Amino acid sequence: MCFTDARPLRQERGDRWAAILGCTDPPRCLHHRAARLGSPPPCRPSAVNVARRRWVRPAAGRVLHRALGIPPRRPKSGAGLKPTHGRIPMTGVWPREPRRDWHVGPMARTIRDLALAYSILAGPDGADGFATVPREFDAGLGASPDRPVRVGWLVDSGLGPIDAEVAATVREAADTLRGAGVRVEAVEIPALERDNPLQLFTRQQVMEVKPAFREITAGHEDQMFTYSRSMLAAPDTSVEDYVLAEQGIERLRDGFAEYFQRYDALLLPVTSIPAHAHGLTQFTIDGRTMDAFHVMTATVPFNLTGLPALSMRFGTSSDGMPIAVQLAANWHSESTILYIASLLESLSPVRNQHPAL
Numbered sequence: 001m002c003f004t005d006a007r008p009l010r011q012e013r014g015d016r017w018a019a020i021l022g023c024t025d026p027p028r029c030l031h032h033r034a035a036r037l038g039s040p041p042p043c044r045p046s047a048v049n050v051a052r053r054r055w056v057r058p059a060a061g062r063v064l065h066r067a068l069g070i071p072p073r074r075p076k077s078g079a080g081l082k083p084t085h086g087r088i089p090m091t092g093v094w095p096r097e098p099r100r101d102w103h104v105g106p107m108a109r110t111i112r113d114l115a116l117a118y119s120i121l122a123g124p125d126g127a128d129g130f131a132t133v134p135r136e137f138d139a140g141l142g143a144s145p146d147r148p149v150r151v152g153w154l155v156d157s158g159l160g161p162i163d164a165e166v167a168a169t170v171r172e173a174a175d176t177l178r179g180a181g182v183r184v185e186a187v188e189i190p191a192l193e194r195d196n197p198l199q200l201f202t203r204q205q206v207m208e209v210k211p212a213f214r215e216i217t218a219g220h221e222d223q224m225f226t227y228s229r230s231m232l233a234a235p236d237t238s239v240e241d242y243v244l245a246e247q248g249i250e251r252l253r254d255g256f257a258e259y260f261q262r263y264d265a266l267l268l269p270v271t272s273i274p275a276h277a278h279g280l281t282q283f284t285i286d287g288r289t290m291d292a293f294h295v296m297t298a299t300v301p302f303n304l305t306g307l308p309a310l311s312m313r314f315g316t317s318s319d320g321m322p323i324a325v326q327l328a329a330n331w332h333s334e335s336t337i338l339y340i341a342s343l344l345e346s347l348s349p350v351r352n353q354h355p356a357l
Helices: 007-013 030-036 111-121 164-179 190-194 197-217 226-233 239-259 292-296 300-305 334-347
Strands: 079-082 150-153 183-186 265-269 282-285 288-291 309-316 322-329
Touching: 079 111, 079 334, 111 334, 150 164, 164 183, 164 265, 164 309, 164 322, 164 334, 190 239, 197 226, 197 239, 197 292, 197 300, 239 300, 265 334, 282 292, 288 292, 309 334, 322 334
Parallel strands: 150 183, 150 265
Antiparallel strands: 079 309, 265 322, 282 288, 309 322
16 A cells, blocks of 8 residues: 555544555555556655555564664664553563563654554554553644643763763754754753662563573573673572662652653663674773663663653764664653654754665
8 A cells, every 4th residue: 555645544544644654565556566667656665564464463573673674783864662661562572571671662764654663563462461551542742732842851860971972962952852942951860860770670680581591592502692691691689689679660660750740751862872883792981991781771761661762863973873862751652752753853964864775
């Protein structure tokens, strides 16, 4: 089906779908058939092959980097959405433990395609007990907020050292939103400074993931990825430390709940350094040598709290590698970060850079 003309989409899915355009099934699209006969197609492909799947949610492999055409680790544009925990069922996703922290979501070339993929994947499937909220429910601003949007931004506030180019890119994104009429303020989140999210994450997870990792890697230990190897080598968590970690996670949730009473979204880094070489075990920021796990410092808080977050490229490092920014919002407020991300995308200095498909 080709949605280059929005009218069929309005008829089938309503006006809220009208802005999600593109060709979802090039082999069957009349425009692309004409192109094979020598005329260029007037439509451009959408990242999601909706027609071929007949609007049915894929059963497994829900992180759609292959289906959505995102070549890994190339200095191009793209975006990824980690919805509120439970928004997209994890049926068929490995490892199953600990599902209370795992999020699954789409990756796409554009925010438009990201919204389309999310709308298809979200909603209960009758198998995942965490996926209980109807797809139609959204606590966010929607596509047309009737008041100024309030965004806080930070580059440290408990996140540890952040590369200077990454910090500069986040500040540029904040200035861009401010120039577009968004109310933007530098903020601090005390809960992030009190409890180290990476430590909480490791202490909470290690005893659950070890059995799953040992089972799947048995006989292939020499092929293990750095994360699996590190988790298996981590010390066991005592019952006392596990309880303390759970209490720290509760404080994080409370801290973010308080923050989102005053702001609609949070703008921050995705990783503490620009895109880096595969297999990196440590790196240096401002003279400080950091373990490779430090790149997760800005994303782990949203795994632990279940908040929705979106990452998108907004800059380029001095050596030509992509730098992304992250947007987070209140629980079940995906429309808020999709709206703000769409605004940022339209003004982004790298908005015209896409993977060559």
